Amino acid sequence: MRMKKKIYSIIFESDTKLGKLFDIVLLWFIVLSVVVVCLESIESLNFKYGHLFWVLELVLTGFFTIEYMLRVYSMEKPSKYIFSFFGLVDLLAILPVFLGVFISGAHSLVVIRSIRILRVFRLMKLSRYVGEAEVLKKALTASKHKITIFLFVIINIVVFMGAVMYLIEGKDAGFNSIPASMYWAVVTMTTVGYGDLVPHTDAGKFLASFLMIMGYAIIAVPTGIVTAELTSANSAAKSATNKSCSNCNENTLKEDFEFCPKCGASVKKI
Numbered sequence: 001m002r003m004k005k006k007i008y009s010i011i012f013e014s015d016t017k018l019g020k021l022f023d024i025v026l027l028w029f030i031v032l033s034v035v036v037v038c039l040e041s042i043e044s045l046n047f048k049y050g051h052l053f054w055v056l057e058l059v060l061t062g063f064f065t066i067e068y069m070l071r072v073y074s075m076e077k078p079s080k081y082i083f084s085f086f087g088l089v090d091l092l093a094i095l096p097v098f099l100g101v102f103i104s105g106a107h108s109l110v111v112i113r114s115i116r117i118l119r120v121f122r123l124m125k126l127s128r129y130v131g132e133a134e135v136l137k138k139a140l141t142a143s144k145h146k147i148t149i150f151l152f153v154i155i156n157i158v159v160f161m162g163a164v165m166y167l168i169e170g171k172d173a174g175f176n177s178i179p180a181s182m183y184w185a186v187v188t189m190t191t192v193g194y195g196d197l198v199p200h201t202d203a204g205k206f207l208a209s210f211l212m213i214m215g216y217a218i219i220a221v222p223t224g225i226v227t228a229e230l231t232s233a234n235s236a237a238k239s240a241t242n243k244s245c246s247n248c249n250e251n252t253l254k255e256d257f258e259f260c261p262k263c264g265a266s267v268k269k270i
Helices: 001-012 019-042 043-074 079-084 083-100 104-131 132-170 178-189 204-239
Strands: 243-247 267-269
Touching: 001 019, 001 043, 043 079, 043 083, 079 083, 083 204, 104 267, 132 178, 132 204
Parallel strands: none
Antiparallel strands: 243 267
């Protein structure tokens, strides 16, 4: 039990020296694995250094497999981690390589190659080790009701503008249906402008110009909502740092910290 608790504190907690070191090493391994996947997709590099990429992948997969097994072992209820979001992400990060080893045959090589692309799931493992991710999560959660209402308004605008454009331009201009016209409305309102659907009548051009101008104002709305909540969440996070270290006097520690990340000593409340 002491061993399990020790492993748990190292892997799941980052307010100790060993925990912080583990997170740093894991971060570098994750970044390296994603870089290997990206470089491996370049045909010329894969032809020249394919064997090196494969060796690196085996080493990295071995490391992530041991990490996954230790996480399962150290949990009091392993199923809680296994079926959690990050537990599934960790599994998807190592599973493709094992599938690539066991699935053989010339016909299945294409399948293996597509499965191995799933290794980019390792990039998602980074989010749990970024301290500011919690602040961003709180900001997005606080914004969800406003964003939902905003999206509802946008959907109404898209449907209305698509229907009007369908009536104005019609099938001759390529607006074959209301859904196709709604696609045009989304592309125009977001100022992307692919150009595959273009109004030809004066009324259609006027409506398109109006929608483009409206798009600039619409894009700013969710940015303002999230920015306001992010400022609020950031202020709340800073006010929550009310512990100081008894050893090095570090006074920027969060409420739930039991050990100082700077020196590893126990902390006390201010």
